[in-house]
Amino acid sequence: MLFDYISLAGGLVVLIIAGDVLVRGSVGIAQRLGIPNLVIGLTIVAFGASAPELVISLKAALEGAGGIAIGNVVGSNIANVLLVLGLPAMIAATPCGESGATRNAVFMVGVTLLFIALCFFTPIGLFAGFILLVLLGAFLAVSAMAARKHRKEQKAIAAGAAVATAELEVDDALDDVEDVPDSVWIALVYILLGLIGLPLGAHFTISGATSIATAWGVSEAVIGLTVIALGTSLPELATTVMAAVRQHGAVAIGNVIGSNIFNLLAIIGITAVVVPIDVPQEVLKLDIWVMLACALLLTLLAGCRICLGKISGLVMTSAYCLYIATVYMLGHVA
Numbered sequence: 001m002l003f004d005y006i007s008l009a010g011g012l013v014v015l016i017i018a019g020d021v022l023v024r025g026s027v028g029i030a031q032r033l034g035i036p037n038l039v040i041g042l043t044i045v046a047f048g049a050s051a052p053e054l055v056i057s058l059k060a061a062l063e064g065a066g067g068i069a070i071g072n073v074v075g076s077n078i079a080n081v082l083l084v085l086g087l088p089a090m091i092a093a094t095p096c097g098e099s100g101a102t103r104n105a106v107f108m109v110g111v112t113l114l115f116i117a118l119c120f121f122t123p124i125g126l127f128a129g130f131i132l133l134v135l136l137g138a139f140l141a142v143s144a145m146a147a148r149k150h151r152k153e154q155k156a157i158a159a160g161a162a163v164a165t166a167e168l169e170v171d172d173a174l175d176d177v178e179d180v181p182d183s184v185w186i187a188l189v190y191i192l193l194g195l196i197g198l199p200l201g202a203h204f205t206i207s208g209a210t211s212i213a214t215a216w217g218v219s220e221a222v223i224g225l226t227v228i229a230l231g232t233s234l235p236e237l238a239t240t241v242m243a244a245v246r247q248h249g250a251v252a253i254g255n256v257i258g259s260n261i262f263n264l265l266a267i268i269g270i271t272a273v274v275v276p277i278d279v280p281q282e283v284l285k286l287d288i289w290v291m292l293a294c295a296l297l298l299t300l301l302a303g304c305r306i307c308l309g310k311i312s313g314l315v316m317t318s319a320y321c322l323y324i325a326t327v328y329m330l331g332h333v334a
Helices: 004-033 037-049 050-064 068-084 100-118 125-157 165-175 182-217 219-233 233-243 250-276 281-303 310-333
Strands: none
Touching: 004 050, 004 182, 004 233, 037 219, 050 068, 050 165, 050 182, 050 219, 068 182, 068 219, 068 250, 068 281, 068 310, 100 125, 100 219, 100 250, 100 281, 182 219, 219 233, 219 281, 219 310, 233 250, 250 281, 281 310
């Protein structure tokens, strides 16, 4: 049993490190090739940050553990809202009025509703995955056009005296990617290590998680919704906490919205195209509705430009703890 815990914890650590190394190497190559920061931020960094969730869900689905695949995504989206936004708000005020956040939040709610509908037609297969990937492409295209338009408007207003806000936002995102290698060969080594580490970490994580689920008497979905989802959300949590400490919390809500959209469209989409995903019935009873409630809460925060403070952060973090406790209680009852 001890080995299973070590396997789960070690696998998550390897996943996080491998994902980070892959992003650094990919950004290094992209910058050497002269790819604009905007494109890097919208594609490489976004996909790289979701790499642990993608590999976990894909490998779990291939091994017939649909509960882990679905639970990982649903649980991560819940953790992103309640914990990744709530915990940093207890450290420093977190404004939710980022430009474009409301538009993207409404899109996120629409994607969440589509995903919920697909869950009731389990398994989520090739056609559904294709639809999700088409929406992902449309989202990236619209985001790129909106960023370019905003940059041109800012340049016109500043008469060339200031760099566009949209470009600065992407540069801020790239600033979080530390120690980007200057050498192409080192960058390639980073990419290779990341590509090796991700499936290796996924193997140990899923192996440990399934064994622990059996020993605890709960389903794979419960482990996916809690332990694995929280583990794969640690990079986002660490980034947001550091942003709050540095008084850069204004971009937190945008990062969370983007991450949640990527989880539903990219991770579920890619996984479903490769292999059908079985949706556990227990997820349909509670968890997808909690995820929808979190998406609506995020839209409210963005639309009303609410600034999260210590009390709000405490309430959201407590709500996440209550959710985790409820999942385990229902899991043991089942």
